[in-house]
Amino acid sequence: MDPMQFQNILIGSAIVGFALMEFATRRYQATVKATANDTKLELFMFVSLVAITQPLAILTTQHAGQTLFPQWQDALAHWSWWAMFGVLLLGDDLTQYLWHRASHSPLLWPLHRAHHSAQYMSVRMTFRNNFFYYLMMPGLWIAGALLYLGFGGWVYVTYLSLKLTIILGAHCSWRWDEPLYKIKALHPVMWVVERIISTPATHWAHHALTNKDGIGNYTGNFGNMLFFWDVIFGTAHITRKYPEHIGLMDDRIHGQEHWTHQMFYPVVHSRRADSALRFGGTIYDENKQ
Incomplete structure (x- = not known):
């Protein structure tokens, strides 16, 4: 092969x-x-x-x-x-x-x-x-x-x-990372993981409908494979939470393009x-x- x-x-x-x-x-x-x-x-x-x-x-x-x-x-x-x-x-x-x-x-x-x-x-x-x-x-x-x-x-x-x-x-x-955050023994491991690679929690925040809930960060969390770039360049926002709504507000107002x-x-x-x-x-x- x-x-x-x-x-x-x-x-x-x-x-x-x-x-x-x-x-x-x-x-x-x-x-x-x-x-x-x-x-x-x-x-x-x-x-x-x-x-x-x-x-x-x-x-x-x-x-x-x-x-x-x-x-x-x-x-x-x-x-x-x-x-x-x-x-x-x-x-x-x-x-x-x-x-x-x-x-x-x-x-x-x-x-x-x-x-x-x-x-x-x-x-x-x-x-x-x-x-x-x-x-x-x-x-x-x-x-x-x-x-x-x-x-x-x-x-x-x-x-x-x-x-x-x-x-x-x-x-x-x-959300494969969600149950791992709940295991106390894995807290140090997940602290490292979520700062190195993109996870559902950090990337979902980038797709959030709004930044006003304290979870969304569509103006940051740009990393694809490595979230480490966001950490280095100051665009990281880590909450271990997931936004309630995904998408764009103007589509919700006017309908899909x-x-x-x-x-x-x-x-x-x-x-x-x-x-x-x-x-x-x-x-x-x-x-x-």
């Missing part, structure tokens, strides 16, 4: 495993009230990411490298696994933290808004986003360049599988008068209401 096949098995198992736990604990049935609009957005975004965006980034960087810098192909393949892993953390996960943080600015928010428009948490909405949000994500292109330089094989497979498992777990409606507008803005625009998905539209800010 080659590394790519093993990676697909690991990631597929993580998706299926978390989905089964959502159903087994009945968290999915109780909390996920998805519409047909939600399903289309999440399905088409997942397919486009796997079939178009990620292959495009890898193939383009490979072609550019072979055309412009053929002498650099596999130039770093002799590096130790831990050196490669460390560079991947910086080149992929840190840049994704920075890209995610930047996407909450007025300029880039329309490209990330779709991820927050889900009124539920679940593995199904992990990759819910705007098509151009992923296409412009620096980490995908940096990862492609690193693969060209020789970061492939088992190191990249291990890194990506671990990262996606953590991200899927952070979005899962099954159509999936095509969420996925393909700025190519297509919303028809809503009060919308971030149209030129000149308004971005809802609860502090100004």
Whole structure:
């Protein structure tokens, strides 16, 4: 079995495993009230990411490298696994933290808004986003360049599988960290864990409907694999609690945006008068209401 096949098995198992736990604990049935609009957005975004965006980034960087810098192909393949892993953390996960943080600015928010428009948490909405949000994500292109330089094989497979498992777990409606907080002997362990990786408690706070309950932190908790970036850069908010409501207030007021507008803005625009998905539209800010 080659590394790519093993990676697909690991990631597929993580998706299926978390989905089964959502159903087994009945968290999915109780909390996920998805519409047909939600399903289309999440399905088409997942397919486009796997079939178009990620292959495009890898193939383009490979072609550019072979055309412009053929002498650099596999130039770093002799590096130790831990050196490669460390560079991947910086080149992929840190840049994704920075890209995610930047996407909450007025300029880039329309490209990330779709991820927050889900009124539920679940593995199904992990990759819910705007098509151009992923296409412009620096980490995908940096990862492609690193693969060209020789970061492939088992190191990249291990890194990506671990990262996606953590991200899927952070979005899962099954709150795997909740019972662990209640075990007194694990308090020191969980204190470390919640400051290193993204957990449901910290990431759900990022998807909260409001910051006013003292739990939500949609202006922070940007970490994807590592929550440690939030700790370092001062955007962390840790409560070990979960927001009561998920989603966007303007959608609750005006109704959902159509999936095509969420996925393909700025190519297509919303028809809503009060919308971030149209030129000149308004971005809802609860502090100004």
